Amino acid sequence: MSPYADVVALAQQLIRRPSRAGIDEYGPVLAALEDWLAGRDLPPRRLYDERGGVVGLLVEIAGGRPGPWWALDACVDTAPYGDQGAWSFPPDCGEVVDGWLRGRGAADSKLAAAMFCRIAAELHGRSDALRGGLAVLLDVDEHTGGFGGARAYLADPAAVRPAGVMIGYPGPDEVVVGGRGLWRATIAVHADSGHSGSRRRTTPGAVSRAAELVRLLDAAALPPAEADFPLPPKLTVTSCHGGQGFSVVPDRCELGVDIRTTPAFDAHDAERLIRDAAADLDTRMPAPRPTVITPVASWPPYRLEKDQQPAAALLDAAAAEGLAVRAKTAGPSNIGNLLAGRGIPATAGFGVRHEGLHGVDERACLADLPAVHAVYRRAVLTLLGA
Template sequence: MHKREGVTRTTRGHSGPMSPEYTEVIELAQALIRRPSRAGIDDYGPVLAALEDWLGARDLPYRRLYDDEGLPVALLVEVAGGRPGPWWALDACVDTAPYGDEGAWSFPPDCGDVVDGWLRGRGAADSKLAAAMFCRIAAQLHARAGDLRGGLAVLLDVDEHTGGFGGARAYLADTAAVRPAGVMIGYPGPDEVVVGGRGLWRATIAVHATSGHSGSSRRAVGAVSRAARLVQFLDKAELPGPEGEFPLPPKLTVTSCHGGDGFSVVPDLCELGIDIRTTPAFDADAADALIRRAVAELDALLPAPRPTAITPMASWPPYRLTEDQQPAAALLEAAAREGLTVRAKTAGPSNIGNLLAAEGIPATAGFGVRYEGLHGRDERACLADLPKVHAVYEQAVLHLLTDSSAPP
């Protein structure tokens, strides 16, 4: 990896020899970085317009997708083949994490410059370079669409970093779109293809008590103290280890605790946030049962005027593709043909793959260029990796769209 310190040369192009098609990818990625699209902060209009200009100049069919409130959440590019077959999808987000402390960056977060072979700026790694690369692949395939089976959809999401995944949801709900047989998500990192992930079960817990004055002689267990006892129960809860072919164990985390207002009042309510990462051996039903047992134990030990209330907030299933299942097989085989050593990985954090798994759609994620500063300061992406990563995705998509022996 190159060090950031001492870098003084700044260019608007790329460094080193690069064929015109990769120059085109880099220039589009630069244009996207120079249009800030921080999730929940910036207007997505400019970054979507930059994509629309590029796609329109190449006569690629695309349209905007909207959420229930009429707000744009994605662009969808659709390249229909000339022969029957399943559709496949490439997905990359063009919204980004926030900048954080801009004073800690050694270059402007929206510079989009290339220095010593690294594309710099927020979104360079996650995932504007991948979005530009997928647009280029769509343009290549559009030129030979008559030879393809099924079709290719490219989803360019502007509601990913919110955690709402509105673009993916709008795509799946769009009755005009063909449901994909599988999806490849363009997160960065050249060493792994994510073929699975733990699921999640999330809930808020309302812990009640009798309110009172903190200086009163009456001894009352307040809601915060009751919640603290519940956290102790949860910290001691026994969870199973990895089982079978799923390599990760479940994990329980208390992620928030809110209660009380001031010093003189014993609070009557404290709310906890619970995040449980689930596995095939410990699913959402098991997570729900564990929390209910802990709550019942609390209410029996420290009774309160109202029972402790559990409000489930979200649930996604765990998933794992086998390495011979599409689209994982096509991506791993294409990487091997390019001489890359890429391992299949099951991820601990959840991603859009879990959302797709809940819909019965297999997905891969996490194969792309080397990167630094993801969601942190000085985000940048290594352009030396672009030709091989581009070739891997291009070969994988071509295999899926031309080989009749590659069923979903």
């Protein structure tokens, strides 16, 4: 049998227990992890959100010498299946075909969760030689965007605050050492209501005013990328809702706006840009009520230096294993942004090759598993002084 048969078998069990965020119950997938870990004398501790729901499992391995704690994190909730008729295999099949593990969550991130469990089991038998400790977080509230597992871990008074976190997203060519932040808001645009066929009506409705605001936002000038941060900020209008029928001029239209931020264009700058555009709209196209902006989310951008831990340990371990891996700053946000906001450095991506991430026919390349496992194991041992 393959020396990684236990990792693959656990990942298959996880895939065969659907855990789509906000759709499926998480009990079955967490039970599979609990059984596997308990069978290796590593019973995990459950983490709960403010409503009492389980949002993750935590495995803790204390070293025999003092030192900082480090964490591995992999989510076991997943994206939805989408159009199942477009898949060429069942999304929960968990089959291995031609060296690829198939099914939703194979790449993001059930195979990584299984591999991190294996690393925990390997270190459990030699913990006396380690400095500090290792925490393995297996969370089920990642794809909701709530990151409840990470939040519960950081809020747990019984858990040691980690000096850094490595998040097991897939992709063997890059270690994600940073990401743009975000600032999101809803914008309520108002107008007088009325009949669409009225001859007396001469002022634009809320949808027309919202369309003008979209034009202003699309034309807004954003700064270029910075020398020490490779991605520029980005503004996107992501939703538009207004109107209730053909014969009524709507009095309200709501827009959703997502702005990706950078160290030189932060949440304050993003909000100011939106408020300036709304003020411009209200001046040039007056309405009975001013435009209302409601911020709904904000994450800080972050970027680690190559010599900063845990990025340095992961990059050095990859080089020691003969892999050509580069540091990358990501455009999308991730748990690393949450951790950065708490002052905890994080990497957010190094793993196996993959296809169909969040799409159809998701699968993960098992041929990459030995090298990826070796890199993480070497990095963890370096951080723990072994």
